[in-house]
Amino acid sequence: MIRLLERAAAASPNHAAVVTNSGSMSYGELLADARRVAAALTARGIDRFAILEPDAAWILRLLAGAALVGAEPCQYQPDTSVEEFVSQAPALDHTIVVSHRTDLPDSFEVVLPEDLLAVDPPDDLTAAATQPLMIRTTGTTGVPKAARHDWSRLARTVEDAKPHPEQRWLLAYGPQQFAGIQVLQHVAASQATLIAPFPRQPKDGLAALLDNGVTCISATPTYWRFLLTEARSRKVELPALEQITIGGEAVPADLLEELSRVFPDARISQVYASTELGSIASVRDGRPGFSVDALFSDANPTSNLKVVDGELWVRAAAGMLEYAGAAEPAPAEREGWRQTGDLVEIVGDRVEFRGRASEVINVGGVKVPPLPVEERINRIASVEMARVFGRPNRLTGAIVAVEVVPVGGTAGADEERIRSEIKAAVADLPRAWQPRNVSFVDLIETQGGKTARRMEP
Template identity: 45%
Template sequence: MIELLRAAASERPDHYAIRTPVRELTYAQLVERAERAAGALRDRNVQRFAILEDDPATTWTLLAAASLVGAEACVYPPAASEEEIDRFRVKFAHDVLVSSRGRTDALHSNELESFDGRVRDGLPSGQRPVLILTSGTSGPAKGAEHDWGRLLRMTERVEPTPHHRWLLSYATNQFGGFQILLHVAASHATLVAGASFRPRDGLSAMRRWDVTHASGTPTFWRFLLAELVSDAGPVPALRQITLSGEAIPEPLLRQLRETFVDANISQIFGATEMGQTITVRDGRPGLPIDFLDEGGDVTFRVVDGELHVRTRSAMRAYFGEAPSDDADSVWRATGDLVEVVGDRILFRGRKTEVINVGGVKVHPLPIEERVSRIDGIALVHAYGRQNAMVGQIVAIDVVALPGADEDALRASIAQACADLAPAARPRSVKFVTSLETSGNKISRGGAK
């Protein structure tokens, strides 16, 4: 990370690296703060530490500092409860926590950023670890042990585009947010962050700083589209939209094309364990089937309906496991169930989400896609609900757009799902004001 920031600062020292409602830093300022924080880490002999910050500028500074001196940093979710933080510290053996929240058990980030001494000589070539947490949307978060040198491979072909302004809609503990930090630094662009990661604040930041590029989960974009309808304000003049983190339904792609008429729309597939992402730009759901071909930086295969992946930037191991001697050759199960249809690899849901209705396996995503096509519906979540007769039934929670008639929507849902197999038809339809999310992804688990 520090190499990317120093390169940008050398070419464009006064160009904004990041702009948020609370502070703005140029690349030169960001590098100086990172070098001071690195000096403090070295002075205190900190080898491993966790970061708990609300300000992405501070998180970026501390990650760069860690990469400079070879300390293993790990970013905690900003929204984590005190109990979750305590569990993370025990699970990942973090004796040192850096935070500006005034915790008595933490180093204050200001002490590190304002340290009277800077580190300019980085480590020689070799492993420089970083620990990235998985999202935890379908189970307890794990720690993926990565190396900065391997992660930087994904930036090798990035060209400088300083006129680009990227919205940060992922928390920086997520791999999506981490990837945005790397891309913005490599392209000498400007990172823009709202007051929070909520879509409403993201929309405000887009308008305030004329964001040109924005990446978010499908759930983030659904909420943002609903905000645009609700506030009737100007539509940001985006040039590029990317989606990642969840399966992407065709109706959402259509809505985005109709709303942001001048924007290119791309789909990103990646996972914390992969260490890099792939981009699909053809505007169609799923992945092209040629990604199953051998060769290239990322290769996929389908095993018993589950997508497996092998990449040259993969993690070395999960925290607590012995690292692989040859991580590039390891095939890892993604947990994503897929189906090859024609020339596409289509996502059908996570293994943990399969609904068992009297012995019949039902995937929730095709149901959600059907229901989401109905005018007046903003969000839908399909899941299994426990049932004494058949084990589970299909249930859906629906968020309607303001002013929509729920009785009419209920009838439309029944009609849209009428030709599904009996086991796949929703037997419970509940209208809710919001869905539980984690990291702007719908929280998904087992049966309820």
């Protein structure tokens, strides 16, 4: 991160690097502050710290400053409850917290971000050889788990990035997420501008898209669905986009089609990455999944992708170094290959994603992936959005359930007609796959910008 900032600041020091709710900062200003942060961390003897901060301009300065002196930062979601933070931070050896929060207990040493700008850096400050970064995994419960990365490995994914100072990237992910870190890196490597509103809900992203000249967005399929829904309900005309990047979840075909229709000039990239395995693959042909030609074979021995028993296995090119905080070892590895937990199916010339193994619904012994069912329902014109998940049932172990957001909301929705349309849409699927429980909601809950499809208690 620090090397990317140095390069961008040398090329265009006055170019806007980041725009947040509190203003904008140039690359030159960011770098100068990052060097001050580095000097302050050294002066205070801080080699590891937690960050509880929503403002992306502060996060960039703290991450880059830490990288400069080899200190290990770890971001937490900025609105993490005190109770959750107190229960998780010790396991990750976090006793020092950089934050504007005033509700953290005295057992932590809380440092204001501004206090890390108080030390003038020496002129001969050079980047540390190792530049650690801890990234907490999303959606974890119980024992906290985090992946330990190094910036030098992470930066491999952006080493071919060309300068694009005209690009304005929306930060739709939390910068504490692996995908958020990728966006920060890509923007700095491209010497572009990061548009980082907070909160980071799709409606905030839409506002930034309309008001701040956003040209590029990287987000989950769930985020894109919410953003498109928000735009439709507000009847706003969406501006053209140059780049759409989509990842973090399996990408449904109907969403790809809608994005192509709404943003006809945009280049659409699907990325495959995870906190533990790093960035693995990118597809730009506008079709769901990826080509079977990209799989490991005698003809393609350098590929990092293969399918074993319906699950994707990968070779991590820029993956984590190790887990931190959890007793469990890194994901099982076989001759350099690791299981991903992502179910795939080879359909013709494509490898198509079918969702997470942990989301599979066991209906009386029949294993049902929720995503293909959800895709059918999302294609219904009167359905704005749907979420398919497993609901426990004594008779069959589980049944397939679906939450539906009707177009126009639940008020006045013709529920019986939508039920009939759902029934017709899934009629040719196996009976165990067909939703047995339909509920109507105005909002679908998400977790880390993704749709939660795991079995509900």
